[in-house]
Amino acid sequence: xxxxxxxxxxxxxxxxxxxxxxxxxxxxxxxxxxxxxxxxxxxxxxxxxxxxxxxxxxxxxxxxxxxxxxxxxxxxxxxxxxxxxxxxxxxxxxxxxxxxxxxxxxxxxxxxxxxxxxxxxxxxxxxxxxxxxxxxxxxxxxxxxxxxxxxxxxxxxxxxxxxxxxxxxxxxxxxxxxxxxxxxxxxxxxxxxxxxxxxxxxxxxxxxxxxxxxxxxxxxxxxxxxxxxxxxxxxxxxxxxxxxxxxxxxxxxxxxxxxxxxxxxxxxxxxxxxxxxxxxxxxxxxxxxxxxxxxxxxxxxxxxxxxxxxxxxxxxxxxxxxxxxxxxxxxxxxxxxxxxxxxxxxxxxxxxxxxxxxxxxxxxxxxxxxxxxxxxxxxxxxxxxxxxxxxxxxxxxxxxxxxxxxxxxxxxxxxxxxxxxxxxxxxxxxxxxxxxxxxxxxxxxxxxxxxxxxxxxxxxxxxxxxxxxxxxxxxxxxxxxxxxxxxxxxxxxxxxxxxxxxxxxxxxxxxxxxxxxxxxxxxxxxxxxxxxxxxxxxxxxxxxxxxxxxx
Amino acid sequence: xxxxxxxxxxxxxxxxxxxxxxxxxxxxxxxxxxxxxxxxxxxxxxxxxxxxxxxxx
Numbered sequence: 001x002x003x004x005x006x007x008x009x010x011x012x013x014x015x016x017x018x019x020x021x022x023x024x025x026x027x028x029x030x031x032x033x034x035x036x037x038x039x040x041x042x043x044x045x046x047x048x049x050x051x052x053x054x055x056x057x058x059x060x061x062x063x064x065x066x067x068x069x070x071x072x073x074x075x076x077x078x079x080x081x082x083x084x085x086x087x088x089x090x091x092x093x094x095x096x097x098x099x100x101x102x103x104x105x106x107x108x109x110x111x112x113x114x115x116x117x118x119x120x121x122x123x124x125x126x127x128x129x130x131x132x133x134x135x136x137x138x139x140x141x142x143x144x145x146x147x148x149x150x151x152x153x154x155x156x157x158x159x160x161x162x163x164x165x166x167x168x169x170x171x172x173x174x175x176x177x178x179x180x181x182x183x184x185x186x187x188x189x190x191x192x193x194x195x196x197x198x199x200x201x202x203x204x205x206x207x208x209x210x211x212x213x214x215x216x217x218x219x220x221x222x223x224x225x226x227x228x229x230x231x232x233x234x235x236x237x238x239x240x241x242x243x244x245x246x247x248x249x250x251x252x253x254x255x256x257x258x259x260x261x262x263x264x265x266x267x268x269x270x271x272x273x274x275x276x277x278x279x280x281x282x283x284x285x286x287x288x289x290x291x292x293x294x295x296x297x298x299x300x301x302x303x304x305x306x307x308x309x310x311x312x313x314x315x316x317x318x319x320x321x322x323x324x325x326x327x328x329x330x331x332x333x334x335x336x337x338x339x340x341x342x343x344x345x346x347x348x349x350x351x352x353x354x355x356x357x358x359x360x361x362x363x364x365x366x367x368x369x370x371x372x373x374x375x376x377x378x379x380x381x382x383x384x385x386x387x388x389x390x391x392x393x394x395x396x397x398x399x400x401x402x403x404x405x406x407x408x409x410x411x412x413x414x415x416x417x418x419x420x421x422x423x424x425x426x427x428x429x430x431x432x433x434x435x436x437x438x439x440x441x442x443x444x445x446x447x448x449x450x451x452x453x454x455x456x457x458x459x460x461x462x463x464x465x466x467x468x469x470x471x472x473x474x475x476x477x478x479x480x481x482x483x484x485x486x487x488x489x490x491x492x493x494x495x496x497x498x499x500x501x502x503x504x505x506x507x508x509x510x511x512x513x514x515x516x517x518x519x520x521x522x523x524x525x526x527x528x529x530x531x532x533x534x535x536x537x538x539x540x541x542x543x544x545x546x547x548x549x550x551x
Numbered sequence: 552x553x554x555x556x557x558x559x560x561x562x563x564x565x566x567x568x569x570x571x572x573x574x575x576x577x578x579x580x581x582x583x584x585x586x587x588x589x590x591x592x593x594x595x596x597x598x599x600x601x602x603x604x605x606x607x608x
Contacts, residue, residue, distance in 0.1 A: 175608070176608060177608040180608075222608050223608055224602065224603060224608065225597070225601060225602045225608075226602050226603070228608070241597040242595045242597070243594065243595050243596050243597040243598050243601065244595065245598065245601060289590075289594070290594065293591060293594055293595055297595065311601075311608050327608045328608060329608035345587065345591075346586070346587030346588075346590050346591065347583050347586050347587050347590075348580070348583045348584050348586075348587040350587065399601050400597055400601055413595075414588070414591055414592040414595060417588055417591050417592075418588035418591075418592070421584045421587045421588045421591075422581065422584040422585075422588070424584070425580035425581060425583060425584040426577065426580065426581075426584075428580065429573070429576050429577050429580050430565070430568075430573075430577075432568075433561060433564050433565050433568055434561075518558075519556075519561055522558055522561045522562050522565065523561070523565045526562060526565050526566060526569065527565075527569060527573075527574075527577060530569075530574050530577050530578060530581075531577065531581070532581055
């Protein structure tokens with residue numbers, strides 16, 4: 001009896017041979033693609049030993065694209081995909097068959113790394129990819145707030161993988177922005193219960209208005225920021241843009257790696273060849289502050305589970321020469337916090353925990369899922385996993401961050417930063433008398449009520465405080481600003497993210513160090529006449545918290 | 552070990568500090584906080600020219 005699947009020992013040769021065999025026209029170039037190189041290395045790092053080839057897999061996303069585009073080609077492209085499953089355990093066909101018959105999902109689940117849908121196209125074969133992220137270790141703590149359990153049905157075996165789907169752009173129905181949007185909307189479709197569009201639907205909705213040049217399909221030209229915003233609106237969400245560019249300049253005219261290289265533009269006539277040291281220091285400081293703003297925004301929004309789109313300009317280091325490439329969009333899916341001390345933000349030098357972010361994990365359709373973007377000096381990110389012939393290093397200079405928000409999340413980050421900075425300066429002024437021995441570090445995040453309650457349940461707060469907080473009436477989305485001294489939180493402010501811009505925002509102060517909070521409260525109450533009105537609800541929250549159960 | 556201060560002692564100490572320049576210090580710091588948050592708001596506003604990039608993403 002011929003079964004519709006094969007079980008293979010995982011190896012580079014086997015992966016290459018399988019992908020080539022599944023591509024349209026059995027294209028050998030598939031094996032040399034950067035996405036395939038990355039996939040191989042990634043799976044080896046995860047300890048992959050076995051590959052199950054599930055033939056005849058119908059993928060909804062590809063089917064939508066097929067129906068809208070590929071089916072009309074003269075060349076007869078196939079509409080059925082193949083799904084490759086990966087296991088960190090040696091198994092043979094007999095063992096897999098036995099697990100299927102016995103409905104023994106556990107035999108596979110403990111070692112299940114995820115799957116890749118292979119599309120029957122000539123080159124861009126990497127379809128919906130759901131793989132486990134890199135594990136978090138003591139040396140490298142990693143956080144992936146955007147991953148969610150993805151159910152997998154393998155001939156009746158109910159498997160699951162915690163992931164966020166990835167797929168490469170096919171340059172026909174989707175460019176890199178469409179792929180980033182597709183990943184981003186996967187994260188929000190479950191959070192905010194909206195329909196999940198396919199790449200072709202994303203591109204169509206993005207280009208429905210305001211497209212004055214180029215064509216919708218093939219979508220080699222990509223999407224601009226306004227079109228990305230339109231695609232987000234099409235699913236009922238609000239696009240929220242955050243500018244994160246430090247140097248104003250025009251984009252280059254090519255976004256194709258394979259096209260001829262463009263060197264950096266020459267300095268305009270009359271401009272001095274070298275910057276003065278003072279200018280150079282000023283630019284470096286400016287770039288560092290811009291990078292910090294990006295970190296604060298990513299750290300604040302990403303932890304609500306929303307994958308954000310990072311739009312960037314890319315530059316390649318080719319033998320020491322910096323060569324400008326094109327614009328590129330990736331979806332941010334995770335981050336890692338280093339132990340470097342926080343850099344103060346702005347003239348107030350407010351310490352944000354986000355400053356310790358030293359790398360991002362992004363779904364980069366030019367490379368793969370959960371690829372590493374390392375923060376570099378000068379508001380640059382280095383695409384650590386990017387590989388291309390002759391390129392030593394790829395750098396990305398952030399332009400905009402786009403966050404798809406549920407319409408009820410009305411309070412923007414800048415309003416929370418305003419409150420945080422004002423409170424930080426106030427507490428710094430009164431620190432001597434209030435008993436604050438060190439500068440506070442602020443951790444700002446957007447959080448859903450359900451996640452907040454999960455956090456409270458798992459916290460070290462006393463049962464009385466937990467009961468009080470878990471049963472209180474709170475809005476569906478909150479901003480949470482936690483102030484900590486080295487190693488211990490002092491208090492957290494819960495702000496209503498759904499409030500009016502002119503609202504009082506502050507819903508509750510949670511005391512982690514009640515004694516210190518009371519001392520702060522005495523001082524704040526006495527200084528309210530000299531403090532701005534924006535701090536009054538916070539002062540009241542400190543006052544009200546005195547009568548709540550002690551932590 | 553430092554002596555535990557009562558609420559009244561903290562308040563008295565704080566009033567004295569306010570009278571001896573604390574008020575001015577708070578006002579100075581509030582101006583600095585405003586400059587920082589205004590800077591954040593200005594800097595993170597999406598620049599119009601980036602909306603119409605000649606090369607898309």
